[in-house]
Amino acid sequence: MSGPIVVINPNSNQAVTDGLDRALAPFRLDGGPEIKCVTLAEGPFGVESQVHSDQVVLPLVNLLGQHPDASAFVIACYSDPGIDACRSVSPVPVFGIQESGVLTALSRADRIGIVAISGASEKRHRLYMRRMGISDRIAGERALNITVDESARGSGTFARLQEIGNRLIEDGAEALVLGCAGMALHRAPLEAELGIPVIDPTQAAVTAALGAVLAKRF
Amino acid sequence: MSGPIVVINPNSNQAVTDGLDRALAPFRLDGGPEIKCVTLAEGPFGVESQVHSDQVVLPLVNLLGQHPDASAFVIACYSDPGIDACRSVSPVPVFGIQESGVLTALSRADRIGIVAISGASEKRHRLYMRRMGISDRIAGERALNITVDESARGSGTFARLQEIGNRLIEDGAEALVLGCAGMALHRAPLEAELGIPVIDPTQAAVTAALGAVLAKRF
Amino acid sequence: MSGPIVVINPNSNQAVTDGLDRALAPFRLDGGPEIKCVTLAEGPFGVESQVHSDQVVLPLVNLLGQHPDASAFVIACYSDPGIDACRSVSPVPVFGIQESGVLTALSRADRIGIVAISGASEKRHRLYMRRMGISDRIAGERALNITVDESARGSGTFARLQEIGNRLIEDGAEALVLGCAGMALHRAPLEAELGIPVIDPTQAAVTAALGAVLAKRF
Amino acid sequence: MSGPIVVINPNSNQAVTDGLDRALAPFRLDGGPEIKCVTLAEGPFGVESQVHSDQVVLPLVNLLGQHPDASAFVIACYSDPGIDACRSVSPVPVFGIQESGVLTALSRADRIGIVAISGASEKRHRLYMRRMGISDRIAGERALNITVDESARGSGTFARLQEIGNRLIEDGAEALVLGCAGMALHRAPLEAELGIPVIDPTQAAVTAALGAVLAKRF
Amino acid sequence: MSGPIVVINPNSNQAVTDGLDRALAPFRLDGGPEIKCVTLAEGPFGVESQVHSDQVVLPLVNLLGQHPDASAFVIACYSDPGIDACRSVSPVPVFGIQESGVLTALSRADRIGIVAISGASEKRHRLYMRRMGISDRIAGERALNITVDESARGSGTFARLQEIGNRLIEDGAEALVLGCAGMALHRAPLEAELGIPVIDPTQAAVTAALGAVLAKRF
C-alpha cells in the first residue's frame, strides 16, 4: 500500500510536533496512508527569521532522504522553508503549508486574509504570495504579534485571534488562513465565532497529500 | 458523524455518474465520510455549451435542497455550472471541479496546462481562470476535440491525450489538469507516460471536500 | 434599414422598464434605429440575488429568439445576467450594462468607482470586473444599501448618492458608474454635484449598440 | 442644443480628413449633434513617429480653444497624441481613437487583436495599452507595414488586411481594431470576410462622444 | 574617453540646474565621465502641468542634437517629459529620473512610496508607473503640496517630508523616492530620520548613466 505521509516540523520544539500530531488525528483513516509527524532535530527552537528559514533547508533535504518509503512530504512551517530544494530532490510530492493553506482558502472564498503570528513575517509571506501569482485574491495580512509558543497555548490568544479576524473581515476577507503551524486548535472555535471559513494550513497540506496519494490508487 | 459528500453529475448521462463513482472509490475510507454520486435528472445528456451550463443552475440549486444531510457538495462538470448560485444557498461548502482541479495543480507545479475536451469550451475556461486571478500560472489550454462520450471510452483517446499533453509541455506546462469529469481512468497512465503530475479534477474536488469535512472533527 | 435595439429589463417590474424607456428617449433620433424596451415577464420582481440572476438566463435566451429583427440587444440589469448564453446564441451584438458602463467610464477617467444598490452585489461585481481584466482601474465600489425600488424614487436617494459618491472620490475615483439600471434620473444632478463624470450604464450600453448599428451603415 | 462633436485629424493631409468625414456620415442623425471634421494645419503630413506624435500636442491644445462650442472632441490619430494635455485643458470630454477603439472591441469579444499600419508603432501602442491596464485582453498586434496613404487606397491593402486578420485570429483574437484613422472603408468587408467584429476606431470614438452628448439630454 | 553625461533641467529655472549640479558633485570622479548640467532655455519656469510637460518635448529633442559628444542623457524632471521622443532619436542612452528613481528604489526594498511635490501630478505618475508594469510594488504616493521652488528651500519642507514619509511608511512603503528633481539635499537627513532608504531620482538616473558608460570600457 501507500507509504506514509511524512509531516516535518522544521523547528526542534517537540511540543509543536505533538500539537501537529493531534491536529492531524482526524486525517488518519482506516485504509488510508499513515500520517507520521517528525521533528527536525537540527532546526531552531522556532523559525522566526529569514536566517532561521534558510538554515533548515539542507537539514530538510537530508531528512527527506531518510524517509525513502514516504508517499508525500509536508513541510509544516508557514514560511515553507526549503520548498524549492525539497521539491528538486524528492521523487514524491512535497507540500508547503503556506501554499496549501492559501490555495485551500481560495477554494472556499474569493478574497482571503492571513493571520500571521508576527509582523516580521508579513513581507516574507507577501513575496511568497506574489510569486504564487495570486495576490489579487488577498484581502490582507495582519499579525497577532505573539510568539509561536504563545500561539498554541496562551489564554489571550483566542481573543486576539477574534480581534484580528474581525479586522481582516473589514479588509474584505471572506475566509482566513491561520499563518502558523501551531494554531489548529483555534480553527473550529474561530470559524464558529467569525462565521467565515478558517483554514489550518497543516490540515490543508495534509489534505493535499492525502488526495495525491489516494488518486494513485485508481 | 459527518454527512455524505454529495458529488453531482450535472448531466443526465448515468454512465458518466457511474464512472465518477468508480474513480472516487479510493476516497471512500473506513471512518471517513460517505461519498455519494448522484445524477441531475434534469440535466442535458452532456454539458457542451454555455446554454447547457446555464440551464442546469436552478435544478442544481434544487438538488442541493434535497440533501440536507450533506457535509459538502461537488459539482462534477468542468464548467463549474451553478457554482455561484449553489454557494449562495448552501450551508455547507460547495466545490467546483474546475476550480479545485486548477488549485490542486498549482500545488504540484508552477505553470500548468489544461486538456480540454473541446475547443468550444476554451473561452469559457479562460474567463473563469481570469476571474480566479491565477492566469499568470497557466501555460496553456489545448483541446482533444472529441466528445465527452468518447473521452471516457474511445481507444484513440489515450494517444490523443499524449499528443496534447506533450504539446502543453512544450508550451511550458509542468502539470496538467484533465478538463472534464470523465477522464479519471486516463490520469495514472498519462502521468506515467508524460512524467509530470496529471490531476483529475473530480478527485481534486472530492479531496478538498474530504479535507473540509475532516478538519471539522478536530 | 436597421432593426430595433432591443433593451431587455430582466425583472418583471414594468415601472423599471418604463424608467429605462424614458432615460433612453434622447437616444432615439430621426433616422437612427428604434430603441425598444421590453420586460422579461418570467423575471423576478427584482434581480437581487445570485439565484435571481441565474434564473433569468433561459428566459432571456428565449426572448432573444422572439426578436429576429433586432439589430442589437441590451440586457438592462447591472449583473449582466445571461450575457454569455445570450452572446452564444445571438446573431447580433449583445451588450451588458455592467460591462458597457465600466468600459464607458474607462474612457472618461483613469480610476473609476461603482455605486452599488446593495452590498450583497459587491462580490458579484468584483468577480465580473476581475474576469474583465480591468481591476487595476477600479478605485472602489460602495453600496447605497437601499432597495432597487427606492433607488429610482426615494427622496433620500440623492443625498445618499452624494455621500457615497464623495467617499468613492476619496477612494480615488475620477468617474462613477451607477451600478443599477434604474438610476438614470440621478445621473445629471449627481455629475453636477460631484464634478466628475457619472455614467448611467443603460445609456452606455445603448450607446455601444447604437455605434455598432450605425457603423454597419458605412 | 448640444454643440458639435469636433473630430480633429492631427495630420495636415486633407484627404485623410475627408475620408473621416465620409466614414462618419452615418453618425449624423437628425436631432443629434453636428459632427465636424477639422484638419490640424500645423500637423505633419502623416503622424508616423514618436516625434510627430509629440509635435502636434500644443497645436492640438490650441485648436481646442478655437472650438468653444464643442460638446466633445475626438483626436483622430491612432497614437492618441496629446490626449493627456487636451483632457487637462478641455471643459468637455476628449476621446482618443486608440482608447475608444480598444474599449469598444472589449465590449464585443474577450480577446482582441490590433491591426497596425506599421511595425514601428507596435511598441507605442503596447505601452499605451499597458498604461490602460487592459493588456490581459490583447491577443496580439500585427502590422500591415504599408504607409498611411496606401492604407486608405491601395488595392493590395484589403488582401493584406485579410492575411494579417487571419494571423491575429490564430493568435486568439476574437475581434479586431483597425489601428489607424483611415481604414474605415475596409471595416465592413473585413468583418464579413473574417467573421468576427472589426472596429473602426474613429467610429468608436465618435460613438462614445455621441453617447456622452446624448446622455446630457436626460 | 567617454563623452559627458548631459543632465538636462527641462525648466528654465537656473537655480534648479545649479542645485542638480551640486547634488551630482559626488558622482564626478577622476577618470570617470564628465557630468554636465544644462538648462532648457525654452522650458517653463517650472514643469507643473501636463501642458508644461508636453511643451518641452521638441526643445528637448533639439537640445540632444546640440550635444553630439554626449555618452548619455538624463532628463531631470520627475514627469520624464519627452522620454519616448528623446529615446527615438538619440544614439546614446536616455534616462528619465522618474523611471530610474523608481527602479533604483525597487532594488532597495519590496514596496516603495513616492513623495510628490503636488497632488496634481499623482495621476500622471500613476499612469507612468502602470505603463512601467511595476504597480504591484507601489505602496502609495502622497504629495507635499508645496511649490517646486519651496521644495528646494523652504524651512518647513523638511518637517513636511517627515510627515509625508511617515504616512507612506504606514501605507507599507519600505523605501521612498523623492518625486522631484530638486530635493536632493533632503535625501540624507530624511533617510536618517525615517530609517528606510530614500532615493533622489536624479542621482539614480546619473548612476544608471554612469553604469552604462563604464560598462562600455570593458
Add this chain to the structure above:
Amino acid sequence: MSGPIVVINPNSNQAVTDGLDRALAPFRLDGGPEIKCVTLAEGPFGVESQVHSDQVVLPLVNLLGQHPDASAFVIACYSDPGIDACRSVSPVPVFGIQESGVLTALSRADRIGIVAISGASEKRHRLYMRRMGISDRIAGERALNITVDESARGSGTFARLQEIGNRLIEDGAEALVLGCAGMALHRAPLEAELGIPVIDPTQAAVTAALGAVLAKRF
C-alpha cells in the same frame, strides 16, 4: 571615506572571481569606493541547482560579518542566493545580480530577454521575476545550455549567444540580460552584433552599489 563594495562570488571557483574582478576594473575610479571581489570558500564549484543555491546562504551570511567596513555587498551569482537572509542581517545595502540586471535592463528597453546558461534555471528565474512583480516586461528567457565554465571561455559560446540573442529578439526582446556572473567579456561584442543593449548583471549590481555609496556623500 566610504568602505569597499564587496562583491561575493558564491561559488568556490577562483577563476570566476578573477573574471569578475577584471570585468569590474572600469568601475574602480580615483576617489570612488574600492571594489573588492571575494570567493566564498564554502561554495560549490558552480551554483547549478536549487540545493547549491540554498547551501550557500548561511556561509554568505557569515561572510558578510567578516566585512564590517563594507559600504555595500553584491552577491555575484544569477540565482541571487541568500539575498533575503543577507538583507535581513546587513546594515548596508545588498544587491543581487539578477535583480539588478533585470532592473537595469528595464531602464534601457520596454521588453527584455534573459540569456540563461542552462534551461534548468529557467523556472528559478521565472519565479524570482514573478516575485519581483515585473513579469509583464519579460519577452522571454532562453538557455545556452552550456556549463558555467564554458560560458566564460569556450570559443563556441559567442556563436551560441548570437543565436539565442536573435531568438529572444524575435520573441520581442529589446534589451538582453546575460543570466550569469561570468559572461561580461561577451557583453560588448554581443551588443555590437545584435544592435540592442546587453546588460552584464554584475556590472549592473556594482553600478547600483556605487550609486548608493556616492549618494551618501552629498
